[in-house]
Amino acid sequence: MASTLTDRLSLLVKTMRGQARITESNVQDMLREVRMALLEADVALPVVRDFIARVKEKALGAEVVGSLSPGQALVGIVHKELAATMGEGVSDINLAAQPPAVILMAGLQGAGKTTTTAKLTKHLIEKRKKKVLTVSADVYRPAAIEQLKTVTAQAGGEWFASSPDQKPREIALAALDYAKKHYFDVLLVDTAGRLAIDEALMAEIKELHATLNPVETLFVVDAMQGQDAINTARAFKEALPLTGVILTKLDGDSRGGAALSVRQVTGAPIKFAGVSEKIDGLEVFDGERHAGRVLG
Numbered sequence: 001m002a003s004t005l006t007d008r009l010s011l012l013v014k015t016m017r018g019q020a021r022i023t024e025s026n027v028q029d030m031l032r033e034v035r036m037a038l039l040e041a042d043v044a045l046p047v048v049r050d051f052i053a054r055v056k057e058k059a060l061g062a063e064v065v066g067s068l069s070p071g072q073a074l075v076g077i078v079h080k081e082l083a084a085t086m087g088e089g090v091s092d093i094n095l096a097a098q099p100p101a102v103i104l105m106a107g108l109q110g111a112g113k114t115t116t117t118a119k120l121t122k123h124l125i126e127k128r129k130k131k132v133l134t135v136s137a138d139v140y141r142p143a144a145i146e147q148l149k150t151v152t153a154q155a156g157g158e159w160f161a162s163s164p165d166q167k168p169r170e171i172a173l174a175a176l177d178y179a180k181k182h183y184f185d186v187l188l189v190d191t192a193g194r195l196a197i198d199e200a201l202m203a204e205i206k207e208l209h210a211t212l213n214p215v216e217t218l219f220v221v222d223a224m225q226g227q228d229a230i231n232t233a234r235a236f237k238e239a240l241p242l243t244g245v246i247l248t249k250l251d252g253d254s255r256g257g258a259a260l261s262v263r264q265v266t267g268a269p270i271k272f273a274g275v276s277e278k279i280d281g282l283e284v285f286d287g288e289r290h291a292g293r294v295l296g
């Protein structure tokens with residue numbers, strides 16, 4: 001187990017005792033430790049570089065107050081910058097649309113889209129008192145359609161049937177029509193993922209977006225994806241106007257550096273975190289708390 005960033009920096013502090021400022025000469029060694037900590041937490045390299053540059057700018061010349069050492073002061077600056085970059089959390093699902101408010105779920109296969117669709121269904125029913133319909137536009141995997149049916153029932157929502165011989169756009173329009181006629185507040189649309197980014201997938205989800213005009217387009221990403229999360233995030237950001245991110249599998253042992261990469265690349269707020277396979281395993285994402293985890 002790697003020692004925490006605070007521990008590592010305190011090792012450096014001995015050589016800096018009595019220094020009341022973070023200076024060009026003492027900051028380099030400290031920033032090297034910060035950089036290592038971020039890379040170990042799986043923050044993508046270009047994101048680490050940008051982040052370190054911002055921290056350096058903020059740190060240089062910062063007065064080290066009271067009994068703090070320059071190392072402790074720098075950890076404080078890093079923590080604050082991490083929390084600010086990842087967002088302060090508490091940004092719930094936007095439902096400000098003519099009902100039904102459509103939520104489009106995007107992400108790679110296995111990221112947790114279907115599970116998260118059910119978790120959100122439960123959240124919207126219980127916390128927001130909404131009437132929720134789900135539909136799967138994954139025409140490539142009949143099992144995915146069945147999976148959504150099962151988990152929607154667990155969540156207490158209603159599921160709209162779709163089948164592999166339909167086109168995703170056709171499914172979307174039928175579900176939307178049904179949701180309107182039956183006065184649903186929210187329509188959650190689960191989509192097909194692929195194991196990797198491909199053109200056809202992106203064209204299809206863009207078409208779904210144009211058809212549905214969703215109020216939320218949520219990018220679901222696996223925190224365990226680590227360094228690769230940045231490439232996935234870039235591809236989805238280019239294809240879709242993302243309005244939010246849901247980071248899944250934060251109950252795993254990753255330090256969750258993907259949060260920083262994805263936030264920086266998409267510019268979209270991380271709204272929720274998946275914290276278990278169970279249907280109630282969804283938490284509001286808290287950037288402040290997550291900063292501590294990334295730092296280790």
Ligand code: GDP
Nearest residue numbers: 109110111112113114115248249274275276277
């Ligand atoms: P999809 O292909 O994107 O629809 O992904 P699924 O919803 O089928 O999820 C893929 C796997 O990840 C399943 O085994 C889920 O139970 C699991 N999963 C999803 N979210 C979480 C989470 O937050 N924590 C954990 N531990 N597992 C999750």
